[in-house]
Amino acid sequence: MSLGSTVTSDHQLARLLQIGAVLEEVVEARAHRHYRSLDVGDQNPEVAALLEESAIESAAHRERLETLMDDLDAEPIGYEEIARLVEEHYGRTRPDDFDGVLYDQLCNEETAYKFYDDLIDAIEATDARFAVDRDHLLSVLRTIREEEAAGVEDVTQLMEFR
Amino acid sequence: MNTADQYLKAIYIVQRTEDGPAATGAIADALDVSPASANEMIGKLEQRDLADHEKYKGVRLTDEGVERAREVLQTYCIIERFLANVLEVEEFRNEARALEAVIDDIVAERLDTIIDRNPACPDCFNAETDACELLDVCQEHPAD
Numbered sequence: 001m002s003l004g005s006t007v008t009s010d011h012q013l014a015r016l017l018q019i020g021a022v023l024e025e026v027v028e029a030r031a032h033r034h035y036r037s038l039d040v041g042d043q044n045p046e047v048a049a050l051l052e053e054s055a056i057e058s059a060a061h062r063e064r065l066e067t068l069m070d071d072l073d074a075e076p077i078g079y080e081e082i083a084r085l086v087e088e089h090y091g092r093t094r095p096d097d098f099d100g101v102l103y104d105q106l107c108n109e110e111t112a113y114k115f116y117d118d119l120i121d122a123i124e125a126t127d128a129r130f131a132v133d134r135d136h137l138l139s140v141l142r143t144i145r146e147e148e149a150a151g152v153e154d155v156t157q158l159m160e161f162r
Numbered sequence: 163m164n165t166a167d168q169y170l171k172a173i174y175i176v177q178r179t180e181d182g183p184a185a186t187g188a189i190a191d192a193l194d195v196s197p198a199s200a201n202e203m204i205g206k207l208e209q210r211d212l213a214d215h216e217k218y219k220g221v222r223l224t225d226e227g228v229e230r231a232r233e234v235l236q237t238y239c240i241i242e243r244f245l246a247n248v249l250e251v252e253e254f255r256n257e258a259r260a261l262e263a264v265i266d267d268i269v270a271e272r273l274d275t276i277i278d279r280n281p282a283c284p285d286c287f288n289a290e291t292d293a294c295e296l297l298d299v300c301q302e303h304p305a306d
Contacts (some may be wrong), residue, residue, distance in 0.1 A: 004231075012260055018249060023272060030275075051280065077249065083275035084260070093275045111272045122264045 006126040007119070011087075011136075013130055014074035016119055021065045023115060025082035028058040034101045046158060047098050051159055054105060054151065061112075061144050068140060071132040074080045102159050109151035116145035163262055167234045168193065169203045171218060173221055174231035181200045183220030195202045213247060238262055239269040239294050255292045287306035 007013050031051040066076045097102045120141050123134070130137065163171075168190040172192040190200040193214035204221055212227035223231055241262055245254035280286050280296050288295045 007264065012257075014255060015261065016253075019244075019261075019269075020278075022248065023269070026272060026276060075204070082248075082276065089276055091277075103297075107268075111268050115269045118264055118266055118269075129205070159295060 001044075007122045007126075008126055008128045010072050010131050013123075013132075014069055016122075017065050018068045018074060018077055019073070020112075020115060021062050021121070022067070022077050022082055023112055023159070024058040024065065024087060025077065025079050027112065027128040028055045028062070029083040029086035030090075030104065030108070031055040031058070033086060034095065035142060037090075037094060045100050047101060050103070050105060050154065053154075054108070057147060057151065061147070064140055064144065068132055070138060072130070081154065097098040099159075099162070102155060102162070105154065105157070106155045109148050113145060113148040113152060116141050116148060120145065133155055163237060163266065164232055165212075166207060166212075167230070168263065169200075169207060170223065170227060170231040171202055171234045171238060173204075173207075173213065173223055174228065174235060177221075177223060183216065183222045186219045189221065202285065209294055222240075223256075232284055233267065235287055236288050237265065237267050237270040239283050240274050240277065240279060240285055241265055242284075243279055243297060244270075244273045248273075 007016065015153050031054045035048065035051050062079075069076060121136060123138060123141070169189070172189050172238050173184045176188045176192060186200050186204065187199055189204070189284070190197045193200065204213060204215050205222075205270040207227065207251070210216055211224055212230060213223050215221045238258060242254050245257050245261075251257050269279040283294065286295045287293070
């Protein structure tokens with residue numbers, strides 16, 4: 001049991017970065033899946049553009065996290081494996097319509113924002129030294145967090161517009 | 163989950179195991195904190211109407227406390243199941259304990275979209291093995 005939220009070791013940090021990478025993979029795979037299941041491209045170009053942008057951004061975030069994980073000697077989690085799991089469980093969690101897709105995207109962005117926000121807090125709360133440069137680590141995570149915040153705003157605006 | 167949540171989860175598990183109020187000492191042992199620290203947090207939980215503390219008997223969660231504790235335990239189960247089944251972490255119990263403070267409920271909910279969690283969760287959580295009874299992994303080596 002570890003009371004209080006701090007990150008104290010390379011191993012723990014690497015595991016959290018792995019979880020972040022999986023979250024990004026889930027966003028990416030679900031965005032592709034929504035696109036296919038609702039014929040979004042033909043029917044709603046704004047939602048289609050949002051999904052495409054979201055998938056591209058998640059892939060970019062994942063790559064940045066994997067670079068950090070590499071410095072910590074941690075293995076990345078293969079995208080294909082997560083895409084397979086998303087596909088396997090999609091029926092249970094699929095949105096019914098475009099509003100549902102937007103809501104799912106909002107949850108994705110908010111979840112990712114919360115994850116990075118908590119992770120940054122936990123790193124800032126410790127004096128532990130990591131194999132990866134602390135300033136660089138925090139800078140990468142803060143940049144990703146800001147992009148997630150912008151993503152929340154984009155989805156919210158589109159929801160209001162509809 | 164925050165520190166108060168971790169206390170709620172510990173009290174809930176002790177209460178369930180003992181089938182009665184949770185002794186402060188047992189709560190402190192479960193969280194590896196001093197009895198004084200446990201008493202302080204129990205007081206805070208009482209102020210928030212999440213727990214009732216009766217001298218010489220122990221702590222009992224209120225209905226609201228039980229509801230929150232079950233949500234927290236569910237988040238813990240998701241973390242364990244995710245570590246064991248998706249990341250294939252052998253020491254998933256120890257790692258879940260180390261990570262639970264940093265993983266929020268909404269993050270766990272997203273991870274839940276790719277795992278096979280039983281609808282009965284968290285009733286399938288076995289306090290002795292510190293894992294879900296239905297988790298498809300070896301149960302012989304619970305974390306110490």
